[in-house]
Amino acid sequence: MILESFPVGVLGCNCTLLGDEAAGEALVIDPGDEVGRIARRLSELGLRLKQILITHAHIDHVGGALKLKRLTGAPILMNQADLPLLRMMDQQAAWLGTEAPEVEPPDESLADGLVVGLGAYPAQVLHTPGHSAGSVCLYFKPLDLLIAGDTLFAGSIGRTDLPGGSYAQLMESIRTRLLPLPDQTRVISGHGPETTIGRERVANQFLRELH
Numbered sequence: 001m002i003l004e005s006f007p008v009g010v011l012g013c014n015c016t017l018l019g020d021e022a023a024g025e026a027l028v029i030d031p032g033d034e035v036g037r038i039a040r041r042l043s044e045l046g047l048r049l050k051q052i053l054i055t056h057a058h059i060d061h062v063g064g065a066l067k068l069k070r071l072t073g074a075p076i077l078m079n080q081a082d083l084p085l086l087r088m089m090d091q092q093a094a095w096l097g098t099e100a101p102e103v104e105p106p107d108e109s110l111a112d113g114l115v116v117g118l119g120a121y122p123a124q125v126l127h128t129p130g131h132s133a134g135s136v137c138l139y140f141k142p143l144d145l146l147i148a149g150d151t152l153f154a155g156s157i158g159r160t161d162l163p164g165g166s167y168a169q170l171m172e173s174i175r176t177r178l179l180p181l182p183d184q185t186r187v188i189s190g191h192g193p194e195t196t197i198g199r200e201r202v203a204n205q206f207l208r209e210l211h
């Protein structure tokens with residue numbers, strides 16, 4: 001198994017590459033920027049990209065998706081509740097003072113319960129609205145791994161003041177979808193360092209009110 005996570009773009013969105021050497025396949029989650037570097041890494045590893053998975057449609061997570069799709073032919077999957085955010089890409093770019101990337105609607109919606117990923121490494125889609133209406137987490141149960149997007153961070157939670165955000169929904173998503181996961185679940189968040197569900201359960205002060 002190949003699992004690499006590295007920050008891309010000015011906001012340092014953690015882009016994750018998961019590969020299965022035996023099958024020669026990979027998936028990429030949140031190629032927000034630096035698509036050339038991501039594509040180069042895939043070819044260095046000799047992996048064919050099967051899916052581009054988007055945790056939510058903020059520019060720093062989805063910005064490079066269409067470029068990567070055009071380079072590799074891989075489909076883009078994103079929850080459809082974030083389509084309004086995708087249509088606001090010019091506005092999102094203006095918030096950052098950058099140029100808007102070209103975007104297109106996803107090839108398929110990351111609907112709750114859908115199983116995506118690679119044959120050897122399947123992931124269940126957990127719809128976790130709150131940071132945005134279409135935010136999802138990807139739970140690779142056989143790997144004890146959660147890709148959390150901007151829903152949960154080490155010691156923090158996602159902001160809820162952007163369009164489609166809701167603090168009440170975010171807390172409900174974390175309570176009902178993430179905290180039931182086993183303590184040993186490794187969490188790769190959308191920004192910053194890795195953590196585990198167990199560590200956040202005891203040490204994340206934003207989650208105190210959920211106990």
Ligand SMILES: [Zn+2]
Pocket residue numbers: 056058061131150
């Ligand atoms: Zn975000």
